[in-house]
Amino acid sequence: MNRELAILEKLEKELSLKQLQIKSLLTITQAINDNVSADGLFNMYKSFLSWEMGIEKMALFIIDDDGWDCTTSINYKSQSRSDIVPLLLHHKRLHTIKAGEDQRLDGFDIIIPVFHKELPIAYSVIGGIKEKDDLYNKIQFITTITNIIAVAIENKRLFKKQIEQERYRREMELASQVQQMLIPEVLPNEEKFELSKIYKPHFNIGGDYLDFIRFDQDRFAFCIADISGKGVSAALLMANFQAMIQSLIFQYRDLETFVFALNQSVYRITKSDRYITFFVAEIDTKLKTLKYVNAGHYPPILKMNGSLMRLDKGCSFIGAFEKLNNIHEEKIELTPDAMIVSFTDGLPDLRNAADEYFGDHFLEDFVESHGALSPDQFNEKLLTEIDIFRGGTEISDDIAVLTCKIY
Numbered sequence: 563m564n565r566e567l568a569i570l571e572k573l574e575k576e577l578s579l580k581q582l583q584i585k586s587l588l589t590i591t592q593a594i595n596d597n598v599s600a601d602g603l604f605n606m607y608k609s610f611l612s613w614e615m616g617i618e619k620m621a622l623f624i625i626d627d628d629g630w631d632c633t634t635s636i637n638y639k640s641q642s643r644s645d646i647v648p649l650l651l652h653h654k655r656l657h658t659i660k661a662g663e664d665q666r667l668d669g670f671d672i673i674i675p676v677f678h679k680e681l682p683i684a685y686s687v688i689g690g691i692k693e694k695d696d697l698y699n700k701i702q703f704i705t706t707i708t709n710i711i712a713v714a715i716e717n718k719r720l721f722k723k724q725i726e727q728e729r730y731r732r733e734m735e736l737a738s739q740v741q742q743m744l745i746p747e748v749l750p751n752e753e754k755f756e757l758s759k760i761y762k763p764h765f766n767i768g769g770d771y772l773d774f775i776r777f778d779q780d781r782f783a784f785c786i787a788d789i790s791g792k793g794v795s796a797a798l799l800m801a802n803f804q805a806m807i808q809s810l811i812f813q814y815r816d817l818e819t820f821v822f823a824l825n826q827s828v829y830r831i832t833k834s835d836r837y838i839t840f841f842v843a844e845i846d847t848k849l850k851t852l853k854y855v856n857a858g859h860y861p862p863i864l865k866m867n868g869s870l871m872r873l874d875k876g877c878s879f880i881g882a883f884e885k886l887n888n889i890h891e892e893k894i895e896l897t898p899d900a901m902i903v904s905f906t907d908g909l910p911d912l913r914n915a916a917d918e919y920f921g922d923h924f925l926e927d928f929v930e931s932h933g934a935l936s937p938d939q940f941n942e943k944l945l946t947e948i949d950i951f952r953g954g955t956e957i958s959d960d961i962a963v964l965t966c967k968i969y
């Protein structure tokens with residue numbers, strides 16, 4: 563009779579445990595379907611192990627973008643992320659902790675690893691199971707619950723990452739569209755002068771900018787700039803910058819005052835968080851004069867009378883300081899067939915597989931050798947030279963070139 567009662571009591575306990583397991587699985591599954599937050603799932607896991615399974619000690623470690631983190635625990639105080647995780651990482655299946663193992667594992671009995679596509683995503687360390695009856699089934703069920711929770715959290719992380727990547731992709735598309743609208747597609751090719759451009763943004767979106775402004779039949783200006791930063795913020799600053807240029811350049815007769823006002827306008831927006839290297843030139847084809855200001859930009863090359871000159875006079879870059887002092891505008895008398903090659907630092911800083919730079923001296927030699935070409939022919943040959951130089955190496959920065967020739 564006693565034996566029958568014991569068997570009956572055992573069966574009732576097993577049934578009670580099974581009912582508890584089914585109830586817990588349904589509750590957690592429903593919570594996952596209801597998109598309960600990660601913290602909510604961690605609290606459910608902790609509550610289930612503590613109250614339902616009678617676990618006295620537990621630590622659950624979850625991998626995220628910043629590394630391993632102890633997301634929930636029972637009677638465990640982690641001194642640091644690296645406290646116990648290194649002891650867990652070489653375990654790929656359920657491990658029973660034996661006497662004499664690292665003292666940091668004291669109080670724990672089992673290690674439950676959770677893998678996804680051969681990569682660990684979670685480790686649960688369990689200790690102090692109160693009731694030893696049916697221990698194997700309890701451990702198996704705790705392993706099941708741990709896997710469900712860990713996979714749900716990993717799916718949340720991957721989904722969040724996918725959303726962020728999609729948002730980033732859309733932002734880049736928007737920035738690229740904004741940038742394409744700002745860069746002139748066609749530049750003038752006339753009897754008195756011609757302009758031609760090369761524009762190769764890094765990853766389809768960059769911070770290089772160039773523009774052309776027409777005053778009248780004989781006077782025009784062109785500019786080239788390098789805006790710090792990338793992405794949407796750089797594209798929006800570029801849009802503002804273009805609007806400022808188009809507005810201010812018609813308000814002031816001299817480039818010094820124009821650059822001074824331009825700097826103040828940019829500074830009001832950026833508060834020196836961003837800066838812009840900038841080169842602007844004004845050409846009068848009737849008087850055959852060039853006026854320019856170089857605001858911290860890579861000095862363009864002027865080829866004229868068989869010699870080269872670097873256009874480096876000006877001031878500091880735009881947007882870094884509230885006021886620009888000592889702005890210097892230089893005026894140069896032009897001779898027929900003068901060519902001005904302006905560019906951003908992505909061109910001389912271009913590197914090949916041998917870690918060699920395209921370089922400033924090579925660029926000067928190239929202008930010296932090919933300065934007799936038209937701007938379109940010059941840029942086409944320069945593009946070929948760039949591709950030959952870099953081979954299969956990716957372009958690591960934006961490249962912009964604006965070539966102007968006075969006939």
